[in-house]
Amino acid sequence: MFFTELVDLCAPDGAVASAPPPAVCIYRRDAPSALEAYAYEPVLCMVLQGAKTMRSGDQSVEIGAGDALIVSQHLPVISRITQASLQRPYLAIVLSLNLVTLRELYAQLDGLRDxxxxxxxxxxxxxxxxxxxxxHRYLDMSGDLAAMSVLGPQVLREIHFRLLTSSTGASLRNLMATDGSASRISRSIAVMREQLAAPLKVPDIAEQIGMSNSAFHSHFKKVTGTTPLQFQKDLRLITAMELLEHSRRSVASVAYKVGYESPTHFSRDYKRKFGYNPSASRSLGDTYPMSMSALKTDTIA
Structure with missing residues (x-):
């Protein structure tokens, strides 16, 4: 019912809307893409036109028009736009999810379990x-500053509530259950992100979240699709890519910043993951996608 209206709201006359509301990004691509690496934050992605694939470790999904993608954890991912053209571009709405709001809502919904x-x-x-x-209502009020100021936060909260209680939100409900494995793995990911440059000490992290080493490895793989060590490596390399593209740091400085002891080892891992040397990243900075953290302030077009 709202599908055509959403396309019109997000891409009036074929162009990306210039000022989406807070927490929303309108993503448009006019041609299929190569494989691209992102550091995703928890998001909802609704595809309006075209299609894409996404992979984290051994977990992969294909998303087409009318589909909704939920990423419930902070994840390094690889994605590719598979269907897009000038006449019918890939078009998606990406909503940054507020985990604090979701936790508040979940606490009020006693018995909301799968x-x-x-x-x-x-x-x-x-x-x-x-x-x-x-x-749809939230996007529709983006040009009305008064409505966005007064009603916007309430509607955004309603979106989180509807998402949490819908069939789409199973992974979010799992994450909100504090006694569940997804919640514990989320805490471990937070530790790994905060200590990105430090050596990975799996036994210490497992102890912090109340799991044995074997249980931690097993649940981490189920949640993220990869091992803790590979997760850390992927996160380091994507963080390095962003630093190289958006700062003046040298390759060696970036390597040390993200935890590598050897710039040579860093360059080898970097080329293996992205297909080009770290020094080439600066020339790609204007065309290579930003991380999903850009959702907080920027529109990706």
């Missing part, structure tokens, strides 16, 4: 009208 918990941090399903309708 009989089978979904541990994977990436999930894809058909968009649910229960949250598409308030999302």
């Amino acid at each position: 009989s089978e918990r979904q541990e994977g941090a990436i999930s894809c399903s058909q968009s649910d009208p229960s949250w598409v309708e308030p999302l």
Whole structure:
């Protein structure tokens, strides 16, 4: 019902809307892309046109028009736009999820549990009208400053509520359950992000989140699709890519900054992951995608 209207709101006359509301990014691509690396924060992505694939470790999804993607954890991912053209570009709405709001809502919804918990941090399903309708209202008020100021926060909270209670939100409900493995793995990821440059001490992290080493490895793989060591390496390399593209640091300085002891080892890992040397990143900075943290302030077009 709201699908055509959403396309018109997000890309009037074929161009990306210039001022999406807070926490929203409108993403448009006019041609299929190569494989691209991102550091995702928790997001909802609704594809309006075109299609893409996404992978984190051994977890992968294909997303087409009308599908909704939930990324419930901070994840390094690889993605590729597979269907896009000038006549019919890839077009998606990306909403940055507020975990504080989700936790507050979950605490008020006593008994909101799933009989089978979904541990994977990436999930894809058909968009649910229960949250598409308030999302449409939220986008529609983006040109009305008074409405956005007064009603915007309430509608954004409603979107989180509808998403959390919908069939789309199973992975979010799992994350909100404080006694669940997804919540514990989320805490471990927070530690790894805060201590990105430090050597990975799996036993210490497992102890902090109340798991044995074997249980930590098992649940970490189920949630992220990869091992803690590979997760750290991927996160280091994507962080390094962003530093190289958006700062004047030398390659060696960036290598040390993200935790590598050898710039040579760093350059070898970097080329293996991205297909080019670290020094080439600066020339690609204007065309290579930003991390999903850009959702807080920027529109990706």
